[in-house]
Amino acid sequence: MSDVRNNRREAGGSSVITANRLLDGRIVWQVAEGDWSPMIKDARIIPNAEIEAAIAQAAARQQADGLVGVYGVQIESDEAAPTPVTVRERIRAFGPTVHPDFTPAAELEAHA
Amino acid sequence: MPDTIPAPALPVGHYGYDQVDRAFLADRVEQFRDQVARRIAGTLSEDEFKPLRLMNGLYLQLHAYMLRVAIPYGVLDSRQMRELAHIARTYDRDYGHFTTRQNLQFNWIRLEDTPDILARLADVDMHAIQTSGNCIRNVTCDQFAGAAQDELVDPRVHAEILRQWSTLHPEFTFLPRKFKIAISGSPNDRVAARFHDIGLVAKPAPDGGTQFDVFVGGGMGRTPIVGVHLRDDLPEEDLLAYLEAMVRVYNEYGRRDNIYKARIKILVQALGTEGYRQKVDAEFASMNRARYRLPPETVAAIRARFGTPDLNAPDDAAAQFDRARRADPAFDRWVRTNTHPHRAPGYISAVISLKPAGGIPGDATSAQMDTVADLADRYAFGEIRVTHMQNLVLGHVRQDELHALWQALRAADLASANIGLIGDIIACPGLDYCALANARSIPIAQKLGARFASPELQETIGPIEIKISGCINACGHHHAGHIGILGVDKKGEEFFQLTLGGSPGSDASVGQILGPALPEDATVDAIARLVDAYLVHRTGGERFLDTYRRLGAALFKDAVYATA
Numbered sequence: 186m187s188d189v190r191n192n193r194r195e196a197g198g199s200s201v202i203t204a205n206r207l208l209d210g211r212i213v214w215q216v217a218e219g220d221w222s223p224m225i226k227d228a229r230i231i232p233n234a235e236i237e238a239a240i241a242q243a244a245a246r247q248q249a250d251g252l253v254g255v256y257g258v259q260i261e262s263d264e265a266a267p268t269p270v271t272v273r274e275r276i277r278a279f280g281p282t283v284h285p286d287f288t289p290a291a292e293l294e295a296h297a
Numbered sequence: 298m299p300d301t302i303p304a305p306a307l308p309v310g311h312y313g314y315d316q317v318d319r320a321f322l323a324d325r326v327e328q329f330r331d332q333v334a335r336r337i338a339g340t341l342s343e344d345e346f347k348p349l350r351l352m353n354g355l356y357l358q359l360h361a362y363m364l365r366v367a368i369p370y371g372v373l374d375s376r377q378m379r380e381l382a383h384i385a386r387t388y389d390r391d392y393g394h395f396t397t398r399q400n401l402q403f404n405w406i407r408l409e410d411t412p413d414i415l416a417r418l419a420d421v422d423m424h425a426i427q428t429s430g431n432c433i434r435n436v437t438c439d440q441f442a443g444a445a446q447d448e449l450v451d452p453r454v455h456a457e458i459l460r461q462w463s464t465l466h467p468e469f470t471f472l473p474r475k476f477k478i479a480i481s482g483s484p485n486d487r488v489a490a491r492f493h494d495i496g497l498v499a500k501p502a503p504d505g506g507t508q509f510d511v512f513v514g515g516g517m518g519r520t521p522i523v524g525v526h527l528r529d530d531l532p533e534e535d536l537l538a539y540l541e542a543m544v545r546v547y548n549e550y551g552r553r554d555n556i557y558k559a560r561i562k563i564l565v566q567a568l569g570t571e572g573y574r575q576k577v578d579a580e581f582a583s584m585n586r587a588r589y590r591l592p593p594e595t596v597a598a599i600r601a602r603f604g605t606p607d608l609n610a611p612d613d614a615a616a617q618f619d620r621a622r623r624a625d626p627a628f629d630r631w632v633r634t635n636t637h638p639h640r641a642p643g644y645i646s647a648v649i650s651l652k653p654a655g656g657i658p659g660d661a662t663s664a665q666m667d668t669v670a671d672l673a674d675r676y677a678f679g680e681i682r683v684t685h686m687q688n689l690v691l692g693h694v695r696q697d698e699l700h701a702l703w704q705a706l707r708a709a710d711l712a713s714a715n716i717g718l719i720g721d722i723i724a725c726p727g728l729d730y731c732a733l734a735n736a737r738s739i740p741i742a743q744k745l746g747a748r749f750a751s752p753e754l755q756e757t758i759g760p761i762e763i764k765i766s767g768c769i770n771a772c773g774h775h776h777a778g779h780i781g782i783l784g785v786d787k788k789g790e791e792f793f794q795l796t797l798g799g800s801p802g803s804d805a806s807v808g809q810i811l812g813p814a815l816p817e818d819a820t821v822d823a824i825a826r827l828v829d830a831y832l833v834h835r836t837g838g839e840r841f842l843d844t845y846r847r848l849g850a851a852l853f854k855d856a857v858y859a860t861a
Binding site: 193205207208209210211212248253254270271272273276277280281282283284287 | 336337339342343357358361362406407728740789790
């Protein structure tokens with residue numbers, strides 16, 4: 186995605202990689218190369234010094250992985266679980282704030 | 298309850314498709330099915346596919362694909378509403394969202410389902426064509442068209458003519474930016490005509506025909522501008538030729554180098570009203586007018602494809618209505634806010650609020666959509682209108698049947714008595730759904746709706762329009778709100794900027810920024826203080842907007858920021 190907001194990163198800190206699934210548009214987070222999860226808690230945490238290369242690698246195989254719009258998301262440095270620094274990415278990670286049933290966690294529970 | 302009104306052969310309120318229309322739509326669905334298959338197979342890249350899906354109304358939003366379905370001039374029939382409910386239930390999450398452009402959006406659509414959804418839409422003469430892209434979008438219309446007591450000309454036939462003219466128009470498929478047209482036939486502007494790229498107001502011509510007031514270059518977004526009055530005497534027969542000339546001039550001279558300066562409003566401001574008018578007149582003079590002429594026979598042929606309601610209320614309809622109002626105060630309150638005078642004796646238009654206290658403006662569940670379809674069949678000739686305020690309207694209801702309709706609406710949680718009041722908030726989807734948004738709109742609307750939930754309090758406050766946008770693109774029309782709320786991003790966190798004094802109507806004005814943006818958790822309290830200040834300082838029957846215009850911003854600024 187070319188949205189400038191997706192490329193705001195501090196020199197220090199860490200990020201995770203995200204994308205939308207091609208078939209249903211749903212948000213996923215990279216767990217490992219070729220492995221993606223709807224839950225940000227599963228995401229691989231990457232130092233910002235290495236994130237651009239990791240994004241490029243993931244973007245190169247996005248069609249094969251059934252993804253679209255690969256980019257990196259900076260996370261808070263002082264949280265136990267990966268938590269994006271911006272409210273936009275927190276909503277992407279944890280779902281719309283106005284429909285508790287539509288959050289990734291609720292969906293996971295519903296399908297458990 | 299009375300029996301269902303027999304459905305006319307043609308749909309009441311909108312154009313009835315013929316086989317040519319249906320064959321075209323069927324071909325278009327199969328074309329898109331092939332495009333989706335090629336995208337999934339990887340033979341189309343996302344960059345190649347994106348403009349194709351957008352031209353079919355399919356966006357990739359924050360959490361999923363969003364499909365925007367066109368509702369031409371905001372009019373649906375019950376069969377179409379039931380199909381929307383079916384799609385919501387089967388392919389989405391059991392609800393749909395009615396928008397400020399009188400369309401409907403599904404927020405949780407799967408790409409691979411989209412061709413089947415479009416096929417289902419085509420089965421009921423609907424589509425999603427030109428609900429995105431730099432083309433002429435859905436033409437919006439007065440929600441009381443063909444019913445309102447104050448209407449001079451029913452504008453829906455002309456809206457349909459504009460729909461046919463603009464659909465897949467080869468010259469206007471790649472304009473500098475999107476292009477929005479609104480049309481009304483009432484001197485009381487209910488379509489925000491002055492905030493559209495082109496706003497048209499139909500009225501009787503001296504020769505007994507129809508002519509149009511033409512506004513151009515209005516808009517919201519980053520540069521809010523009230524449109525200029527270009528003509529007051531455009532003859533019906535020149536409607537298409539003149540609009541063709543207007544859009545051609547924009548297509549030729551509109552800026553393509555800067556997306557933020559690409560709308561026609563920027564061109565009109567740059568050329569000046571006279572400069573733009575001269576170019577349009579020159580283009581108009583050079584055109585083959587015979588080719589573009591809109592003859593009365595064509596207008597009549599389009600009109601003949603509209604079903605007509607058989608308005609035939611009993612003589613005592615008004616008396617029965619009065620008795621019901623006197624006997625039931627809650628019904629009477631709803632009638633005061635949620636109805637509009639009808640041109641025909643014994644009839645009235647009913648507005649169905651999609652703004653329950655604490656709810657999401659514009660959302661309707663599948664069950665509610667089915668209920669509205671059933672009620673439209675029983676009470677309103679199967680016709681339903683969508684308003685740009687994100688509500689629904691049953692245009693032709695017998696006054697003696699209104700109480701029964703209200704009771705049915707109440708049972709479906711569709712009888713909020715708040716139209717035009719503080720609970721009748723416009724809100725865009727905001728950051729909860731929209732990829733462009735900077736801040737959430739819906740939670741602010743929900744908190745305000747809950748804060749001012751009391752119908753008594755809302756009536757005491759009186760007419761006031763709050764409009765919320767989650768970004769400067771202004772889909773929530775905040776510039777035209779008596780109180781406008783704009784969500785902004787400050788270093789990744791949400792703040793909300795207030796504007797006061799906007800109006801979308803015949804007295805159109807752009808709201809002025811009150812002061813620094815407020816944190817999310819301070820915004821609702823600030824608006825409550827602002828409303829309190831109005832209640833203290835208003836005189837007589839002043840609306841909030843009147844008090845603001847009389848006294849200016851200072852006292853409201855004090856109220857908002859004194860304790861902030």
